Amino acid sequence: MTDTQDDTFVSGYLLYLLAASSEQASTQFHDHVRARGLRVPEWRVLACLVDNDGMMITRLARLSLMEQSRMTRIVDQMDARGLVTRGADANDKRRVRVRLTAEGRDLAESLVKDARRHETRLLSALADTDAARIKGVLRTLLDVLDKPDPA
Amino acid sequence: MTDTQDDTFVSGYLLYLLAASSEQASTQFHDHVRARGLRVPEWRVLACLVDNDGMMITRLARLSLMEQSRMTRIVDQMDARGLVTRGADANDKRRVRVRLTAEGRDLAESLVKDARRHETRLLSALADTDAARIKGVLRTLLDVLDKPDPA
DNA sequence: GTCGAAAATATGAAAAATCATATAAATCGA
DNA sequence: TCGATTTATATGATTTTTCATATTTTCGAC
Helix, strand or coil: CCCCCCCCCHHHCHHHHHHHHHHHHHHHHHHHHHHCCCCHHHHHHHHHHHHCCCEEHHHHHHHCCCCHHHHHHHHHHHHHCCCEEEEECCCCCCCEEEEECHHHHHHHHHHHHHHHHHHHHHHHCCCHHHHHHHHHHHHHHHHHHHCCCCC | CCCCCCCCCHHHCHHHHHHHHHHHHHHHHHHHHHHCCCCHHHHHHHHHHHHCCCEEHHHHHHHCCCCHHHHHHHHHHHHHCCCEEEEECCCCCCCEEEEECHHHHHHHHHHHHHHHHHHHHHHHHCCHHHHHHHHHHHHHHHHHHHCCCCC
8 A cells, every 4th residue: 555644634625536536547548548649638629529520619628628728729739730620610700610630530439439448447447336326426516516606 | 508519428428527527626716725825736735734744745746646846846936935844854865854834834724724615515515415425436436546457 | 880898719928847867865685 | 785776856858838918700789
């Protein structure tokens, strides 16, 4: 074992548990993503676009949990690399529609498969009851957080 | 509501749910931390040290979910600012023991109180069953992730 | 229609984070 | 006890990320 102190605060703090779980659960797969030649934010963009091609920059940024100006640059690089294309929206010239190229789609679909396999492995390492609960609990938390602050 | 598409992959993907929950749940409190004049990594250091004063750099880095070289610099800055002191370990001169100053401790304890209040509010926004489950589920996940890969 | 506000994206400059590696101390065997 | 390894921390160079703000387009009230 590494360090077992019965820390009074941190080790039981919800925000710590969330951050640490996310971090640790993602590490393996993120390594895999990098081994495939992508940075994590790029993988996120691909995953979003497989679900819904032609998203605009702002929405990609929200879903990928990052800032708009960063997303602009990431899309630039992915464009330069031939994974996506940028196109103007017909109805609103401010918007940039990001679309997968054939190459981008292949890579994206392949990684989504890998991600699903990895997720299955993760969940199967949990007891059935925990595996059944975890997504529901997190979804509920997200729902609650979306609602405007009652205060 | 913002964007409700029934995304096939991302919105139900465990690593997304974890990252998004962590991100969203933390935003409010992190804003509070910054309003108090600290960056998030600095708050994490303070929280660790309240639990266990005199930690070494490496352990602080692990617990705060960041790299050692980054932690070195963060501790430097906190030292310069008078929140912590750096002292050599008596038995092992490689180690740097980081300790709270009086000022650092005051700030840390005050923020821990704030964090607890915030956590209580978060949990109370969940249904009782979810609130009761969430920490347990996350702890289980962390436990599982700590174990060496069975593959 | 026109004007002011809001929305979407882009960009330069600054700050933060990472990476590779250096240094120094402890540990472990032969 | 010497040398090879490992552990702990530090640091220079580079890459990422953020921040503030500019630009362009749309929207809404009048």
